[in-house]
Every structure is written in structure tokens, then in C-alpha cells.
Amino acid sequence: MRKVRVAIALITCLALASCNFAPRYQQPDLPIAGSYESADIVTAGGDRLASEVTWEMFFRDPTLRQLIATALERNRDLAASVARIDQAQALYRVQRSAQFPQVVAGADATRTKTPLNVIEPEDPNTNTSVHFNQYNVQVAVTSFELDFWGRVANMAESARRNYLATVEATQAFRLSLISNVAATYYAILSGNEGIALAEHTLATRQYALEVATLRLEAGATSLVDYEHAKILVTQAQTQLAELQRTTGQQRDQLVVLIGGPLPVDISERHEMQDADQFGNLDAGLPSSLLTLRPDVRAAEQSLRAADADIGAARADYFPRISLTGNFGYVSPELNDLFVPGKQAWLISGFVTLPIFDAGRRSAQLGLSQARRSELVANYQKTVQVAFREVSDALIARQRLQEQIAAQERAVASEERLAEAAELRYQNGISIYLEVVDAKRNLFAAQQQLIQLRAAALQNGASLYVALGGGQGG
Secondary structure, three states: OHHHHHHHHHHHHHHHHHOOOOOOOOOOOOOOOOOOHHHHHHOOEEEEHHHHEEHHHOOOHHHHHHHOOOOOOOHHHHHHHHHHHHHHHHHHHHHHOOOOOOOOEEEEEEEEEHHHHHHOOOOOOOOOOEEEEEEEEEEEEEEEEEOOOHHHHHHHHHOOOOOOOHHHHHHHHHHHHHHHHHHHHHHHHHHHHHHHHHHHHHHHHHHHHHHHHHHOOOOOOOHHHHHHHHHHHHHHHHHHHHHHHHHEEEEHHOOOOOHHOOOOOOOOOOOOOOOOOOOOOOOOOHHHHHOOHHHHHHHHHHHHHHHHHHHHHHHOOOOOEEEEEEEEEEOOOOOOOOEHHHHEEEEEEEEEEOOOOOOOHHHHHHHHHHHHHHHHHHHHHHHHHHEEEHHHHHHHHHHHHHHHHHHHHHHHHHHHHHHHHHHOOOOOOOOOHHHHHHHHHHHHHHHHHHHHHHHHHHHHHHHHOOOOOOOOO
């Protein structure tokens, strides 16, 4: 009968140990459409998902690849993010260790001297003393909580999920860093091209101003025409100074992003017209963002951690049972310490039953539940942002191509108009103001075309990141 009771007790303990009060994870409702609005451009020009294309494969500019590799190696913010992974992993290991008993070993030896008259007070004239020795060696299990309600397990699970969320957040930062390096690089290239155009325009207009000066001195032109020629020069000078300022600042920004001096000289490079800069991608369906985007995965891991926190808070309503024990040898003589007769052991249990805590456990549970509600909203918002970023990039991809084509036609028309205005002025058909307007409009149209080409390249990088591009090396 005693064996039956023991078996029943063991079965009960095992059943209790399997208790877990954490809510079962359910993916929140996704407040996004089932497909992208621009169905005609959903493939983004390819048949491979972004997760299958590493950044080395996607970006085909060797200079840009070198800059990205340098940034991933030296960027200080990324280094700090990686360090946070190590911290989260260490915290998880600390929390997980609580699921296992902590075993310690110890040994001690004592020797005491006691006057015999203390032991036998009836003989006050005795000056003899007695020596006592004791040697003790033991292995002990410190206070170990029997996790019947899953409190310790849920705390470890929460730490694990937070660690995974940190890993995903670092992956998201890597993608963001790649996007920022690419966008800054293309901004510098467009600035270099704009500077080259402004310098060429300035040189041409300075020559025209010299001619206008000679004509004014010879009385062959009016002061108005001369001032208009000066206006064209100052316009080019102003634009050149502005482009040099912004491009220099972008170069400084790139230095910060890559964590040190630029490994290559890009001051003279301007390749906005280079075609085939990117690999082809398939945008897939919006639901694929849940598995491809690291920021979405990070939000989901944080949500799972909140579920585990709720389980731990609920377990606080139940008793905690802790065990301690030790086993060893105790002997007054060292030479017979390790003999069966000198064995000593102790097993003890301690139960704490919560009775009154002024609402602390209830407040802790409410805090965990409110935290989960916040994380549900954050998760849904992250999914919405991911959907919007992809949709925006897909739309921009199509419309920027249309804008560039239209702007190229506009530049061609402005060039013809500027040539015609110059001829009309030289033949005395029109005043010089018509030439000024034509050249000013041509210069503005050329600069706008450069900016559109840069925007198209930057959007290509943004689309790759928005689709959760593969991390690569």
C-alpha cells in the first residue's frame, strides 16, 4: 500500500510539473490587404524573393559593395547592437540556470581546545584541557525551486524570446545600415554629377559674360543684356556652391556610416546613368513579410516573451516549493573520514504559500497583460509599416521610371529651345532675356533629371530592404 501511495505522489508531482499558465500564442489579426495595390508591378522585375538574394548579389556596383562590407565590419552602432545580443544571450543563460539545481562542494576542518574544568566543574583544581577535532566534507544542493507551475520555465522562456528579438533587431539594423550606405552613396554620385554639370555650365556662362563685357564696351550690346549674362553666372555659382556643400555633408555622413575613412575615392565618380545596377526581385505576397522582415520577426518574439511573462505572473498565485540537501562525511579523525559509518546527509523542503501581498501579484499580472496588449499593437503597426514600405517602393519604382523618361524628353526639348533662343538672339529676332530663361530652364531640367535618377537608385535599395533582403556576408 505504501508503494502505491508513493507512485500516486510521483504521478501527481509530474502532472503538476507540466502545468504552464502562459496563454497559447496566437498571431494577432493582420490589418493589411491580401495583395499589393499595384498588381502590375508586384513582381518588381524578377522571380526571386529578396531573402534568396544576398546584398552582394543584389548590388552590382563593386564600389558600393566595398562600402557596405566596410560598414558592416566597422560601424559603431552595429557593434553596439551585436554587443546587445551577447548581453541578451547571457541574461537568458542566467535565467535558464534557475531551472537546474545548483550543486556546491565544501570541506572544513576544526580543532578546539576546552579546559577540562569547564567540562567537569566539580573538579576545579584540574588544569587539564581536552582537544576536539572535526573534519567535514560534503556536497550540497542549494535552495532549488520545484517548478510545478511553470514560473521558472516561463521566466527562462521570456529571456529566450527577448534574446531572439534582440538577434532579429540586429538583423533589421544591418539591413537599415545597408540601405543607408547605398542611399548616401547614390546621393554622393548624384551630387558629383550635379557639380560636374554646374562647373561646365559655369565655365560656359563665364565665357558668355566675357563676350558680353566686350560687346558692352564696344557698344554692341545693352547694359540689360550684360546684366542678364551676369545673372546666369551667379545662378551657376550659387547652384555649384549648394551642390558642393550638400555633397560634402553626404560624404561626411558616409564616413560615419562605414565607421572610418572611405576605403575608395568617389569624389570624381558620377554614374547615375549606369543601367542594371540591381539584381531582380519578386515582391511576393504581403504575408511573406512576416517571415522575411527581421523587424516583424523581432516584434513577434517580443510578443511571445510577453506571453511567457503572463505565465510567470499567474504562477505567483500558487505555492513555491523549494528543496535543499547535502551529503557528506563527518569524523573527528581525518584518517577514517571516508568510511560508511561517518556518512551524514540532510534533505529539507520549504513551502511558501501567498496569503496577503496588498495586491502585488494582481498588479504584476495586470502589468504583464497590459504589456502584451501594447506589444500586439506594436506588432500590428510593424506589419502595417512593412506593407506600406513595400507598396510605396513598388509604386515609386514604376512611377520614377516614367518620370525619368518624361524628364529626359523635357531636357531634350529644353536643349533645343536654348539653341533656338541663342540663334534668335544672334539674328536679332529676340531679346537676350529669352536666352536667359531658356538656359535657366535647361540647367534646372538637367539637375532635376540627375535627382530623379538618384531617387530611382535609392528606391531600388529601399525596395530590397523593405522586402527583407538576405543578409549575406
